[in-house]
Amino acid sequence: MFGLNRNDTLLLIVVALLTMLAPFLLNPFPEGSSLAQFNGGYPDLMQRFVIFGIFAIGFNILFGLTGYLSFGHAAFLGVGSYAAIWMMKLLTMNVIPAIILSVIVAGLFSLLVGYICLRRSGIYFSILTLAFAQMSYALAYSVLTPITGGETGLQPKLNDPRILDAAVGSGVTPRANLFGIEMGTSWQMDWNGWVFTFNAGYYLAAIIMLIAFYLSIRIFRSPFGLMLRAVKTNQNRLNYTGVNTKPYTLAAFVISGMYAGLAGGLLVAMDTQVGPERMFWTASGEVVLMTILGGVGTLIGPVLGAGLIKYMENILSKINESLLEAWFAFMPDAVSDVMVTLLSLFVGKGWHLTLGLLFMIVVIFLPGGLVGGLIGGGRRMFRSNDRKATRKTKSNQTPPTSQTAE
Amino acid sequence: MAILQVRNVSKRFGGLQALNDVNLSVEKGTVHAIIGPNGAGKSTLLNCFVGRLIPDTGTVMFDGKSLLGIKPHQINQIGVSRVFQTPEIFGDLTLLENVMIPTFAHRDGAFKVNWWNRADRESDVQDHAEAILQEIGLYEKRLEIADSMSRGDKRRLEMAMCLSQDPKLLLLDEPTAGMSRADTNATIDLLKRLGETRGLTKVIIEHDMHVVFSLANYISVLAQGTVIAENTPELIKGDPRVKEAYLGTEAE
Ligand SMILES: Nc1ncnc2c1ncn2[C@@H]1O[C@H](COP(=O)(O)OP(=O)(O)OP(=O)(O)O)[C@@H](O)[C@H]1O
Ligand SMILES: [Mg+2]
Numbered sequence: 001m002f003g004l005n006r007n008d009t010l011l012l013i014v015v016a017l018l019t020m021l022a023p024f025l026l027n028p029f030p031e032g033s034s035l036a037q038f039n040g041g042y043p044d045l046m047q048r049f050v051i052f053g054i055f056a057i058g059f060n061i062l063f064g065l066t067g068y069l070s071f072g073h074a075a076f077l078g079v080g081s082y083a084a085i086w087m088m089k090l091l092t093m094n095v096i097p098a099i100i101l102s103v104i105v106a107g108l109f110s111l112l113v114g115y116i117c118l119r120r121s122g123i124y125f126s127i128l129t130l131a132f133a134q135m136s137y138a139l140a141y142s143v144l145t146p147i148t149g150g151e152t153g154l155q156p157k158l159n160d161p162r163i164l165d166a167a168v169g170s171g172v173t174p175r176a177n178l179f180g181i182e183m184g185t186s187w188q189m190d191w192n193g194w195v196f197t198f199n200a201g202y203y204l205a206a207i208i209m210l211i212a213f214y215l216s217i218r219i220f221r222s223p224f225g226l227m228l229r230a231v232k233t234n235q236n237r238l239n240y241t242g243v244n245t246k247p248y249t250l251a252a253f254v255i256s257g258m259y260a261g262l263a264g265g266l267l268v269a270m271d272t273q274v275g276p277e278r279m280f281w282t283a284s285g286e287v288v289l290m291t292i293l294g295g296v297g298t299l300i301g302p303v304l305g306a307g308l309i310k311y312m313e314n315i316l317s318k319i320n321e322s323l324l325e326a327w328f329a330f331m332p333d334a335v336s337d338v339m340v341t342l343l344s345l346f347v348g349k350g351w352h353l354t355l356g357l358l359f360m361i362v363v364i365f366l367p368g369g370l371v372g373g374l375i376g377g378g379r380r381m382f383r384s385n386d387r388k389a390t391r392k393t394k395s396n397q398t399p400p401t402s403q404t405a406e
Numbered sequence: 407m408a409i410l411q412v413r414n415v416s417k418r419f420g421g422l423q424a425l426n427d428v429n430l431s432v433e434k435g436t437v438h439a440i441i442g443p444n445g446a447g448k449s450t451l452l453n454c455f456v457g458r459l460i461p462d463t464g465t466v467m468f469d470g471k472s473l474l475g476i477k478p479h480q481i482n483q484i485g486v487s488r489v490f491q492t493p494e495i496f497g498d499l500t501l502l503e504n505v506m507i508p509t510f511a512h513r514d515g516a517f518k519v520n521w522w523n524r525a526d527r528e529s530d531v532q533d534h535a536e537a538i539l540q541e542i543g544l545y546e547k548r549l550e551i552a553d554s555m556s557r558g559d560k561r562r563l564e565m566a567m568c569l570s571q572d573p574k575l576l577l578l579d580e581p582t583a584g585m586s587r588a589d590t591n592a593t594i595d596l597l598k599r600l601g602e603t604r605g606l607t608k609v610i611i612e613h614d615m616h617v618v619f620s621l622a623n624y625i626s627v628l629a630q631g632t633v634i635a636e637n638t639p640e641l642i643k644g645d646p647r648v649k650e651a652y653l654g655t656e657a658e
Contacts, residue, residue: 003524223510223528224521230496230507237494240456241508242482242571244516251519 056302058259072133078279080264106261153275295369415464
């Protein structure tokens with residue numbers, strides 16, 4: 001279906017179901033219960049899941065397929081955001097033109113940056129991209145203040161031209177919308193103590209994420225994707241095989257830059273403001289972590305990695321000492337004190353510590369990331385069955401198997 | 407008619423004269439062997455043909471076009487394929503994908519963003535790659551990952567990759583090194599068959615004299631960067647200079 005093989009179709013359907021049902025799945029705990037703070041099903045966080053999912057999917061097209069590790073992709077995200085906000089200021093608060101422009105501008109910017117950085121490979125390439133991103137950050141922060149709003153950033157103002165929009169009444173802040181449907185619109189459903197929130201912005205971002213995911217599957221399975229994987233394995237051989245590898249890597253770079261721009265545009269569509277910190281190097285590093293955590297070169301891994309990191313960032317960081325004390329109140333004081341002191345290192349502001357530990361565990365014990373680990377485990381379990389199966393189908397036409405699985 | 411014409415090629419690495427005024431002409435449809443002791447400059451010479459190295463002086467003409475100053479992928483696109491001394495394959499990919507990649511490069515040229523179609527639905531490429539693997543005896547292993555193969559199989563895979571492009575000139579740098587006797591003989595048979603069915607021109611570097619004398623129509627002997635003898639196999643066998651070049655290095 002959709003021109004995909006059976007496994008890929010299945011994966012796409014599962015991901016579609018998960019994203020569409022996310023308001024339920026991410027809110028497993030009733031409102032008011034002590035576990036309710038682990039609920040991730042509120043609009044702001046759900047939007048982040050899918051938007052950073054898009055960012056990571058795109059990053060994976062470059063890093064996962066070609067092996068080129070960019071440390072500067074947040075620059076494209078940021079440029080996308082600035083482009084989107086300018087579209088909203090000048091043209092209309094409708095998010096569609098904003099999102100389209102963010103993709104185009106990020107694409108052009110990544111063409112320039114990629115053209116220069118791809119003159120080198122390996123660590124030098126990474127450093128060049130990092131340098132570019134930090135330069136962009138510095139420019140946005142200072143020199144380009146007339147365009148970027150400097151430190152304070154940009155947001156739509158009452159007196160912006162917005163030539164396509166009807167004038168808003170005085171004192172009414174203009175809101176991002178899709179042909180009149182405001183992105184912030186939410187509809188709540190109460191059910192026996194559970195509260196589920198359905199948010200217009202989330203569903204728009206989720207649908208765009210599904211399209212982006214589908215396109216990435218097509219790229220992965222295409223001859224173009226095969227060439228990119230060949231770049232990663234043995235670029236030297238590829239050159240002697242009659243392939244000009246430069247434009248291939250540049251194409252992958254620009255595509256991933258456009259995905260980043262799309263994510264940046266969507267961030268603005270959901271929350272109409274942007275500041276230079278969006279381009280800071282930690283933001284570039286975060287997408288690297290997401291991709292590696294979930295599984296480099298796997299289709300769904302980066303999305304999972306993005307979700308996991310955003311969940312930890314928003315949920316773990318909210319847990320504070322008094323909460324921990326409440327949880328361990330049933331223990332003897334001495335024990336509970338120790339537990340609270342110990343665990344408080346890993347929550348609240350210390351959530352980065354948990355992330356670091358998790359990252360180390362995954363990299364050391366699951367070199368293929370979470371998805372690689374799952375598939376590897378499954379393979380080991382079913383290996384004997386597989387052998388029998390291949391023997392049977394040997395005469396049939398079977399697709400190549402090095403294709404990255406789920 | 408000479409398909410490859412090498413004139414006065416010299417190459418120096420620092421203080422080492424790796425190639426010294428080498429002249430060579432390879433006739434179309436023949437197997438031209440280059441032999442010589444270790445470090446004679448054989449691989450260096452091939453590197454000058456495929457754009458890996460640029461000679462300090464001299465010219466390399468292929469099919470009437472100069473091979474100097476154009477990029478490796480352009481050289482391949484005009485019909486020159488090379489098997490390397492240490493197998494250069496796509497280690498993480500399956501054998502089938504390894505052969506599909508050069509087939510795509512042959513069909514689509516040096517660059518094409520064909521991102522919407524499915525690689526495994528491009529049946530012309532798929533069928534062609536499978537046929538080549540069949541011919542070379544790796545069809546049964548086509549879904550295995552290339553890195554898991556034996557050294558001999560890797561070499562054969564690399565040969566399959568080159569053959570899939572239907573080159574005019576095939577350069578083979580020690581194609582049987584690391585192969586068992588049986589595999590070596592199979593490779594000899596394969597290369598002979600290729601000569602008959604495709605009329606392919608081959609330049610082959612080889613240490614194994616059994617292979618050389620089974621295949622070559624013409625032999626050039628390289629020692630310390632200089633062609634010290636060139637002739638048909640029968641005449642090379644008895645040449646005292648050749649014996650000396652080999653015995654000389656063995657005595658060291
Ligand atoms: N890129 C290079 N830089 C410096 N020296 C080199 C380079 N390539 C080859 N050489 C030197 O040039 C000489 C010829 O090397 P080459 O690899 O051509 O020999 P060969 O005839 O292929 O030997 P073998 O039979 O061992 O493969 C050697 O002394 C080698 O060390
Ligand atoms: Mg050599």
